[in-house]
Amino acid sequence: MSIGKKQFELSACLASLFFLFGIGYGIYEFINILHTSTLAIASIINVSADICSMTLGYVLFICSVIDKSHNDKNLNNYLLLLFTCFCSSLLDEICWIVDGDISQIHLNIAANTLYYIGAPVMAFLFWRYVVTYLGTERKEIKIVNTILACGLGVAIVVRLLNPLLGFYFTVSPDGIYHRGNLYSLSNIYSYSAVLLTLILVFVARKRFKKYQIVILYLYAFFPLAIGVFTLFIYGLSLSSPVIMLDLLLMYCVLNVIQSRERSISENELQMATAIQEGMLPHTFPPYPDKKEFDLHASMNAAKEVGGDFYDFYMPDDDHLVVTIADVSGKGIPAALMMMVTKTLIKNRGLSDFEDCSKILSSVNNQLCENNEIEMFVTVWIGVLHLPTGELTYANAGHEYPAIKRNGGKFELIKEHHAPPIGCMEGIPYKVEKLTLNPGDIIYVYTDGVTEANNSKGEFFGEKRMLDALNLPCEEGMVELNSNVKSSIDEFISGTPQFDDITMLSLKYNGTDNT
Known part of the structure; x- marks a missing residue:
């Protein structure tokens, strides 16, 4: 013992x-x-x-x-x-x-x-x-x-x-x-x-x-x-x-x-941790000259290296691509799969950013090739058109995103889920659309948030997450993510972290012409 x-x-x-x-x-x-x-x-x-x-x-x-x-x-x-x-x-x-x-x-x-x-x-x-x-x-x-x-x-x-x-x-x-x-x-x-x-x-x-x-x-x-x-x-x-x-x-x-x-x-392992951390964007704000949006993301791995990742990039001046994903498993195997998946999605997203379905289908087929260890990845990917606020996104078995309309409260967007990528070739992925108005916020996360558990075996859950998201927030997306993480830490009260905790918050500020 x-x-x-x-x-x-x-x-x-x-x-x-x-x-x-x-x-x-x-x-x-x-x-x-x-x-x-x-x-x-x-x-x-x-x-x-x-x-x-x-x-x-x-x-x-x-x-x-x-x-x-x-x-x-x-x-x-x-x-x-x-x-x-x-x-x-x-x-x-x-x-x-x-x-x-x-x-x-x-x-x-x-x-x-x-x-x-x-x-x-x-x-x-x-x-x-x-x-x-x-x-x-x-x-x-x-x-x-x-x-x-x-x-x-x-x-x-x-x-x-x-x-x-x-x-x-x-x-x-x-x-x-x-x-x-x-x-x-x-x-x-x-x-x-x-x-x-x-x-x-x-x-x-x-x-x-x-x-x-x-x-x-x-x-x-x-x-x-x-x-x-x-x-x-x-x-x-x-x-x-x-x-x-x-x-x-x-x-x-x-x-x-x-x-x-x-x-x-x-x-x-420390070198692997440094390499993985180096692959994730960690400079915030990422585009100081871009006033159309405010963005912040974080990942807290359960082990030295994790299987979650987030990513964001601008393939042109008018579009912002955001991704969050969760690889099955933990540790080094999940970290290796994470780095491969992140690279494939970004490479495809830079050229086909106008079609989220095409990005996921292509990467899914590539991951299914010689996937002898049968690992899979849940992914949420969205493309925000900055001039209009139109958000197109696709969900491959990932958690439901949360949205807050300007002046309202956070609520989950429960729509169609396709299977995770890496499970089976030829899966079609449905594209969803919504329009963000100035002041609206999208919050995406991995299951490490909702499934964080305390000493009694209770999960943090979606309700507690929404309550944390709806706490007063005056300092932007950094404070929003911090509120959620602090609520999780208070809930688990020292219980060892079982899964990676990853989250990304995006606020649309609009343009002068919006």
Whole structure:
């Protein structure tokens, strides 16, 4: 589950304090025991390795929190894996320090019990890390996840019963740790979980890069090798330090490279955003010397790049062509389709501006050629004859425009809709006509306006849009569009924007002869 930013920051601060406390406590106890008693060489090696492991764990924790190159679930699993490994290192150090101390028998038993719990927990978290790294939750994966979760519960219960039954270890009255008769079975769950994880990596190998597969297999190999080694040789406990080194390798190779690749993608996406924004006219007023009309348009993309667009241009001194469109889908595919469609419409509109139907039919046929991804575009295109105020327009599946007569209120023009362009070749598009008088306003928009939704799932809707359009407006079309956008923002009240929000307002002022 994705957690909020503030909750994440609080959890990170508390975890950081725990890491620092663990490292400080470990160093203090190690120095204290060196001054008060004599530790065996094996104990000194193990405790030193555990302190180095904890220090490395804290450094990795800080780097991971600052970097945050993973998705939220993947980051959470990695941090939990790191945290568990840190705790195992701390517990292992305690076990070695108190081993043989009669006064610390209960602490010895408790620390070893919790240490034994660490291995199956880390094996399960490794499985979850790979699953979230793949970003898949297929039915088969969910079944295996349930089995492993149940198995983890059983493994933990067995370890909690160990102080009473002595399955895996015992602590003798003289305070010395001894392996139990079933010690060799203590890692069955861990090995099984890791093996299933490696099988998943193999099955999904096409979704990994070669270096990612190698790193994940190495992560599994080294702890397994250490586990097998310690089955036959007692005296060295290096599982947690080795796993911490594996986590360092995972971070450096998987996450740093992933972060670099994401950075490259983000830079390319920023360039795509700049290119798309550059294709839309954004200088207002667009024709300062033209007093016959006032025009303003805006687009707010839901993602870095969007599928909506608007356009306007004057093919001659007497005509103004305005277009607004909405491409099906979102993101980069919609943005590419948007740029192609905008270019085709404008190229055709510059020559055939007197026939909106001909423009749409031509572009429709061109888009239908090799349209294997079956994307389509809703379009409203209008041509205003400046000397007379006559507006001819055609609607290809787009939203109803709104009109305000001078002195009146905005209302929708509900007329015939033809299918969007890009659906099927040979579709005829009907041309509609109306005459604008000085002071009349046409407002066109995409469905991102009316379908903006709040936290309750309610749509902004046509009524709220008309209410916003009818608010007092003394500063021209810029204020008109701003009123609508402000009303939308107030309505959604922080709910993430789902669709592109695009609008264009055109006021006809008339000419001296009108």
